[in-house]
Amino acid sequence: MRPRPDDGGLPRGRLVWRRLCGGPHGDLRVAHRGRQAGRPSPLPAGRQRGQQEEGREVTVRRSKSLVPTLREDPADAEALSHRLMLRAGLVRQLAAGIYVYLPLGQRVLDKVNTIVREEMNAIGGQEITMPVVQPAELWQQSGRWEGINEMFKLKDRWGRDLCLGMTHEEVVAWLAAHEIRSYRDLPQIWYQIQTKERDEARPRSGVLRTREFLMKDSYTLDPDVAALDRSYAAHERAYRRIFDRCGLRYYVVQSDTGMMGGLGSHEFMAPSAAGEDEVALCAGCGYAANVELARGVPAAPESPVWTRQEVATPNVRTIAEVSQLLGIDPRLTLKSLLYVAKTSGPVLVLVRGDHALHERKLARALGEEFRAAHPDEVRGALGAPVGSVGPVGARVPIVADEALRTGTYVVGANREGFHLKGVAPGRDFACRFADLHAVAPGEACTVCGKPLAVERVIEIGNIFKLGTKYSVPLKATYLDEAGREQPIVMGSYGIGPARIAAAAIEQLADQDGVVWPWSIAPFQVYVVVVSVKDAAQLGAAEQIYGECWGQGLEAILDDRDERPGVKFKDADLLGIPVRITVGNSFVKEGLVEVRSRRTRQERRVGQGEVVAAVRAMEAEEGRT
């Protein structure tokens, strides 16, 4: 349904407004320029830049538009971007994690998607659309039908199992199995911008984690891993361009490929307090990784010279209590945590007292699913309650964090009310070592030794080397030069347009509201008529507004019969890059004000210089 005119004569890089529907006012949707990026298009005479189509009037007036701004913060919104997206009238929530995109929100998504399309096309991506509703058989073949409780499953009227697509590897592999035969058909890049459905356990933070969301997902098909590496690198470059153009600050970090393995993956992370992930960053060498796998070397405490001995620790359970009672640094204690692995059974996990176990790391170390042991299981396995357990004499396998290779520590004695002092891992008990603790700020970078920073981030994109995980079970193969059948080597790559919008708000908003980057702003210009009852003001504002559209600037006219303060507050809240005010100074001196939302700097210019002033402001603020 989204308008996608062909390139017919539209100037490059410019969004063109079209009125597509009847009705008293314009359609707020953004018309996309064609899908082919970088194709210079000739301009036929009579279809000059920015011209309105077929002479139909362009009207985007606040008085007629669905832009329901809110004066107060909605009670249910906590994250900054969530509050502002509601207050600025971009979205409304229909149910937990399910949102309606209102006209302004839709325009932002369209802007982001246009950038995404241009950059995907630029690396040879071909846009397709795959179904949301998918047959169970595909997922049964890939082995993913069981075990993903995030998937919406349903039955048709005949009782056949179907699901709502949460991702499209299976469909891509199916398509490749049917259509790709020869090495001559490779490589391929297929992408779509399509709705995904995931039955999230906990939707949260507005549009940052929802059950239904738009995703740009692309898939690469290559003959071998070397070719996959090239496709992967092309995606990384495209993603950098996309996020740069969207005006975001972001990091590219190493990420966990998950329990299912894979040949490698990176995530694109936009720093924000509202983020759900954390990354470790090294300013020295550029090392950057999701904390799910980031490694750091913690400073070792000075181990006192103490002989191994049992000490009474009555009614003391936590690390804080133990270290306080004994008067020692918490770093000289060990946390002993009992887990139960699905097949191999109980395992005792050790991290330093001041460290947090990262369960994702434990999952990798164990190579299977696990859960925390119940208190009675702890007593059964170790003969002591949770607060007094330790590794010495434990008759279960032990995994200890790498940081514990050296030093001596205080551990639980496996005897209620007692701890052991001076215990050395490896000497006093047998264990294997693995990286288990969540990296903390200040730990040394394993590459260069400089201190690591840890930052909260929003995942805005990811790139993943799948390998042959889907092509083998779904029989997506090709014949190589020697006529041998080979599995296609796949990659998959995602971008969340709504997360880009939310991250932009998180990173750029100020006290007064949203501050959009020029590139993804729903409009570039907000025209305020101070008094709509003054025909001269209104007439001039309409002229300026028409001039903007004529010159390729998207403008919205605030022609509501409201007091000026209301309109100024709203303009700030909406975050459109430039505000033009037609008011007293126009009446008196023929001047209008051109004001930057971001810098709040204002210029007064004659009516004829408005577009030039906006362009100058755009250039200064660095449209990317």
Added chain:
RNA sequence: CGGGGUGUGGCGCAGCCCGGUAGCGCACCUGCUUUGGGAGCAGGGGGCCGGAGGUUCAAAUCCUCUCACCCCGACCA
């Protein structure tokens, strides 16, 4: 799934402890005044108090169950 919280006109909230039949601000409608940073006055419309059951002469208020939403954690292919 574990823990915490909230459901009362469109939005934000009070009322609930101590039962007596619903109120404030904003928004909305009408009129007058006002008009450069969320106006003033006057009048007006709008609420099965999330739902079901129970206690009671009487329930927004007490009890039980249930649903929805938010936050923390787990999960997140």
